[in-house]
Amino acid sequence: MNTTDIQIALCGSAGDGTIAAGDILRNAVAAMGYRVICFDVYPPEIRGFGKCISRVRITKEQTYALKRQSDLLVSLDDSHAIPHAGEVRTDGAIVYESKPVAHCPEGSHMSGHILPGQIPYGIPLRELAEKATGGARSRNLVVLGVIAGLLGFSPVPFQKIIEKKFAKQGAGVVSRNLAGFQSGYEAGQNTFKLDNVFCVPMESVPAAGKVVMLSGNAAVVQGCMDAELNTFFGYPITPATTIMERLATAMPKRGRRLLQTEDEISAIAATIGAGYTGSRAATATSGPGLALMAEMLGLATMAEIPCVVFVSQRGGPSTGMPTKTEQSDLNAALYGSPGDSQRIVIAPTNVEGCYRCAGKAFEMAEKYQTPVIVLLDLYLSNRYETVTLVASGPPFNLNANKPLRRLEAGEQYHRFAMTEDGVSPRAVPGDAGCMHVVTGLEHNTLGRPNDSDENHTAMSHKRHSKLQGALQHPDFTVTKRIGHSGRVKVGILAWGSTFGECLEAMFMAHAEGISCAAMKVVMLSPFPIDAVTQFMDDCDHVLVPEVNYEGQFAQLLQGLLARPVVRLSRVPGSPMPVELILGEIRRLAGAV
């Protein structure tokens, strides 16, 4: 069996078209039937000379994370790419500019940094671009051609995507870009090839379900649309903005409404206002926006109003690192509101999970009449994966409201009536005779202000106990154990985007004969104590890798379960390195 597994890193300066080239590359290979996982790193500025890297991992079967080592590094700007020369594996290759436009001071050209065992491909990228298109701007297309030619990919999928991508800019731009691609393709085809590991053509396109390539944020949007999101309110903030941008195109086409509000407070306020009327409503933000929404989320808890908030985390605190990933808003998501204000918090671990969590979030918000936070992070929001869509249509319940009984003549409607499961049948404006007031004040079953001790105790219990039902939510994977069954030396407990890296590390450890298993925890509040305890019982050591400084998930585990765990907390601004997790697994298993 051939195991195609190629990782390509494109590196350039902001404005070089690095990310655009990466986008064409991943779309083209996905169209050929390969599975991809991709992640771009870019600076917070639009131009200026920040570093951009687009990494694409191309495989036959879906993988869970990027590899630390790339097989091919392509430099569009040596000053940024040189520090990454070391990430190319032995027998891997580096493509770089062979005819720089000016004299290079010593040490500033890639050729001086290629390590023994790496294969240098010096190609006159600028010259090729100028010859083919009359300008140097299409260097990124030339590079794309070089990659395709070098790896033996068919040029057709690339050409199709280039045509589509630039169609709006006119025929001239399309033909120039195609010419740039073609000249690079020829150069790539005609150059020497020492290592045939690159050239593993895909025999046939696998046909199980419809395979699409989506970013995490695009999957969130797809989930929202399939769950019939009705109204959306948002305020731009990296890395959540693309959720609103995509919805702004998709929603009006289905007759739905989206409003860009004046700030995050208004965004959540309007979301709650819309939720109050029975509309499926959502907003999306990042950590700073979540902080502004804290007070309003408490209102939704108190007034028992469904609403969904997508939070894509970035480096913090404060403005922090807007274009770098981190998992440091867990505490804010769990606890960031006045009073005892538990809500549902779920965190998908991959792009497919973004789709499922987005759709299920509406179901849970409606069913339990509560805010639901879907916790993403920049790494998950912006990474692309190929996802297989089920053919049987959207798997979401489009009305999860508890049925409302008709009132008897003269009967007064009790909005917050006590029930066995804590969920009261909800009337919304327009329901005949059901006039009532909802409030952020503590209230009795009618919704009237009431601050007696008995009432506050009973209502606090109602608001918390109703959420427990979410742990048994049908069709929703609250936790999932993967890896060796039974007793294991090392158990990995992880949440969010880091779980992919944990799986990669676990499989590498399996290959080394280490007994280990991993559990992903999707639901973070209410917490699946039983399932996690059971898993921990099976493990000699429990390792908790997460991308934050404080070990927020480890703290949560220790607070709830009072058991020792081994923390692996790092804040590199990038995904947790697989090797680091593997190193910890080896150490704990006593293999080193």
Added chain:
Amino acid sequence: MSLMEKPVFVDEKLQEVRESGRLEYRSRSLPTWCPGCGYFAIVEGLTHACNTMGIAADQSVVVSGIGCSSRFPFFVNLFGFHTLHGRVLPVATGIKTANDKLTVIGVGGDGDGFAIGGGHIAHAAKRNVDITYLLFDNGIYGLTKGQASPLSAIGLRTSTTPFENPERPLNPLMMLLSYGASWVGQSYAGQPDHLREMITQAIAHRGFSYLHILSPCVTFDKTSKTYTNLSMKVRRLPPKHDTSNLMEAMTQAQDLDNPAVGLYYQQFRPTLSDTFDQVVALSSGEGKGS
């Protein structure tokens, strides 16, 4: 103008109110305001307007913020949403966006609207959200027992300005007019008939209507916005006032010493719902601008 033009007998008045149907719009909860508070006249005005206009109670929502005035939803028999301090307008915008069949009335005090919630007014006015915003201006924070508000008069002594308030008050009507509110009016709780009429007109307007209601706080302001002072100072807009002339409206709004009551300015333009419909049409390639 005196508050009571003729002696009123309680039984007679009750009979009249019962027969009018206004009680349908009153809730079973009694207002928690101090006796003599101007807000009683506003509840009376709103229930009267609802009754006159035949508004369906179960198709209407009163949205409020936090403060004395914001307890309002509990005292009327409509759907009510008592939200957070300063957030009347974004919540009301969300409600109207999700269901534009509802009659949505926002209520709040001067601190709620112009201090903590000041940033939202411009945007609700700009978008022309089809809601009515009743701003209860007593120039003081009543529920927290008498601190200065952004509309407190210069020189007013309050618990947070014990020597005197050194700041000039905002001019809310000027702000609303320049924000582009499509209906801007002012009334006074000491003139209940005028107030009823203005609330009715404000609700009837299609677009964002802003009604500024001068209303004394009898407990915490004994010197500034009192019935005595306001009844002396308040005047009517001139009979020939042109409500389509923005500059004329602004000229009238300059006068804070002798505030004029009446409709300052009215404009008819697409509401937020209309713009949503336009976006839907554009997205399917039907409409090409308007």
